[in-house]
Amino acid sequence: MSAYQAFDNEKAIEYINTLGGMFPPDAKLSCYEFGDGNLNLVFRITDQHQRSVILKQALPYARCVGESWPLTLDRARIEASALRRHGEVCPDHTVQVLHHDSEQAVTILEDLGHLSILRTELNAGRTFTNLGRDVARYLATTSFYHSDFYLTPGDKKALVQSFTNPQLCAITEELFFDDPYLGSERNHYPEELHGEVDKLRQNAALKLAIARLKQGFLSSPQALLHGDAHSGSLFVDDTTTKFIDPEFAFFGPIGFDLGSFIGNLLLNFCAQHGRISEASKRRDMHTYLLRTIDICLSEFERQWLDLCAQHGSDGTLQVAGYAEHFVRGILQDAIGYCGSEMIRRTIGLAHVSDLDEIEDTEARLRAQRLALEVGQQLILHARSCQSKNACYQLIISVLQ
Numbered sequence: 001m002s003a004y005q006a007f008d009n010e011k012a013i014e015y016i017n018t019l020g021g022m023f024p025p026d027a028k029l030s031c032y033e034f035g036d037g038n039l040n041l042v043f044r045i046t047d048q049h050q051r052s053v054i055l056k057q058a059l060p061y062a063r064c065v066g067e068s069w070p071l072t073l074d075r076a077r078i079e080a081s082a083l084r085r086h087g088e089v090c091p092d093h094t095v096q097v098l099h100h101d102s103e104q105a106v107t108i109l110e111d112l113g114h115l116s117i118l119r120t121e122l123n124a125g126r127t128f129t130n131l132g133r134d135v136a137r138y139l140a141t142t143s144f145y146h147s148d149f150y151l152t153p154g155d156k157k158a159l160v161q162s163f164t165n166p167q168l169c170a171i172t173e174e175l176f177f178d179d180p181y182l183g184s185e186r187n188h189y190p191e192e193l194h195g196e197v198d199k200l201r202q203n204a205a206l207k208l209a210i211a212r213l214k215q216g217f218l219s220s221p222q223a224l225l226h227g228d229a230h231s232g233s234l235f236v237d238d239t240t241t242k243f244i245d246p247e248f249a250f251f252g253p254i255g256f257d258l259g260s261f262i263g264n265l266l267l268n269f270c271a272q273h274g275r276i277s278e279a280s281k282r283r284d285m286h287t288y289l290l291r292t293i294d295i296c297l298s299e300f301e302r303q304w305l306d307l308c309a310q311h312g313s314d315g316t317l318q319v320a321g322y323a324e325h326f327v328r329g330i331l332q333d334a335i336g337y338c339g340s341e342m343i344r345r346t347i348g349l350a351h352v353s354d355l356d357e358i359e360d361t362e363a364r365l366r367a368q369r370l371a372l373e374v375g376q377q378l379i380l381h382a383r384s385c386q387s388k389n390a391c392y393q394l395i396i397s398v399l400q
C-alpha cells in the first residue's frame with residue numbers, strides 16, 4: 001500500500017498481512033471496527049487462537065463531525081511518538097506501540113480489551129484503589145523526563161519542534177477557552193441552563209482567569225503532555241492503569257493533564273448525585289473520588305520533587321525552594337484547567353457520558369449546574385492555593 005486510504009475491515013486485515021510478524025503465518029484473521037472516540041477509526045484484529053491487536057487509523061477529518069471538519073493525519077505520528085516516549089519512561093502506565101506507519105496514519109497497539117475504560121467503570125460506581133497513585137506516577141514521570149529540568153536545552157527544543165501539533169492544539173484552545181465563554185454554534189446544553197451560561201459569560205473575573213489559562217496553554221512549553229488525559233483515555237482494572245490516545249500531545253503547561261484528570265473525577269462526582277440514589281452508597285463513591293484526587297495531588301508533588309532531587313540537571317534546581325515553587329505553580333495551573341475541563345464538558349461541543357446519560361431530567365440538570373458552579377469556583381480561586389493541601393481544601397470547599 002502506498003498512498004493513504006481509509007481502511008475498512010478487509011483493508012485492515014490486508015495491511016496487517018503485508019507487515020508480517022504480527023501474527024503467525026497460518027493465522028486466520030477476523031476484524032471489526034469499534035471506535036467510539038471523537039476522531040479516529042479503531043479496529044480489533046483477532047486470529048483463530050483469540051490473539052489480537054488494535055489497529056488505530058486517523059481519518060483526514062474529525063469523525064464526530066464529518067468531512068466538513070478536516071484534520072491533519074500528522075496527529076497519528078504525534079500520538080505514536082508520544083506513546084513511545086512516554087512508554088520509555090513509564091511503561092507500566094502507557095499502552096504499547098507495536099508498529100507505526102505515518103503514511104497510512106496507522107498505529108498498531110497492544111490490545112487492552114481485558115481492561116475497562118475508567119469512565120465506564122466510574123459511571124457504574126466501581127472503584128480502583130491504585131488509580132490516584134498510578135496516574136500521579138505517569139503524569140510526574142512523563143512530564144519530568146520531558147522538561148527543562150532533565151533534557152538538555154538543545155534536545156528539549158528539538159523535541160518541542162517535532163511535537164508541534166497546531167491543529168489539535170487549536171481544537172483545545174477553542175473548545176476549552178473560547179466556546180464556553182464567547183458562545184459558539186458548537187456548544188450545546190439544555191434550555192434550562194441558559195441563565196447559568198449567560199451569567200458565566202458576564203463574569204469578568206472568570207473571563208480574566210480563563211484568558212490567563214489560555215495564555216498558559218498557548219505559551220508554556222514546560223513538558224511533553226498527553227494532551228487529553230480524561231477518564232475515557234484510561235484503561236483500568238484492580239491492578240493495572242494504562243493511558244491511551246495522546247494525539248493532542250504537545251509541549252505545554254504540565255498542570256493541564258493533571259487538571260484534565262481531576263476535572264473528570266469531579267465531573268463524575270457531580271454526576272453521582274443523579275446516578276446513585278442510595279445516600280450511603282453515593283457517599284462512599286464521593287469519598288473514593290475525593291481520596292483519589294488527594295492521593296493524586298500528593299503523589300504528583302512528592303514524585304516531582306523526588307525526581308528533581310535525584311535526576312534534575314538544570315542549574316535552577318540549586319536555588320533553594322525553586323523546585324517547590326515550580327511544583328506549586330503546576331498545582332495552581334491544574335486547579336484552573338480542572339475547572340475549565342468541567343465547564344467545557346458540560347456546555348461545549350464534547351460532553352461526558354457521566355452527566356449526559358443521567359436518565360432523570362431534573363437530576364441531570366442539578367448535576368450539570370453543580371459542575372458549572374464547581375468549575376467556575378476552581379478557576380476563580382486556583383491562584384490563591386499556596387500548597388497541595390490548599391488545592392485539596394479548595395476542592396472540598398467548592399463541593400459543599
Ligand SMILES: Nc1ncnc2c1ncn2[C@@H]1O[C@H](COP(=O)(O)OP(=O)(O)O)[C@@H](O)[C@H]1O
Pocket residue numbers: 034035036037038039040041042054056095109110111112113117232233244245247
Ligand atoms: N489499545 C487498545 N486496546 C483496546 N481497545 C482500545 C485500544 N485503544 C483504543 N481502544 C478502544 O477504542 C476506543 C476509541 O479509542 P481512542 O484512542 O480513544 O480513539 P479517539 O482518538 O477517536 O478518541 C476506546 O474507547 C477503546 O474502547
Ligand SMILES: CSC[C@H]1O[C@H](OP(=O)(O)O)[C@H](O)[C@@H]1O
Pocket residue numbers: 036037038039062064171172175228232233245349350
Ligand atoms: C472534535 S474533538 C472533541 C474532543 O474529543 C477529544 O476527545 P477523544 O478523542 O478522547 O474523544 C478531545 O477531548 C477533544 O476536545
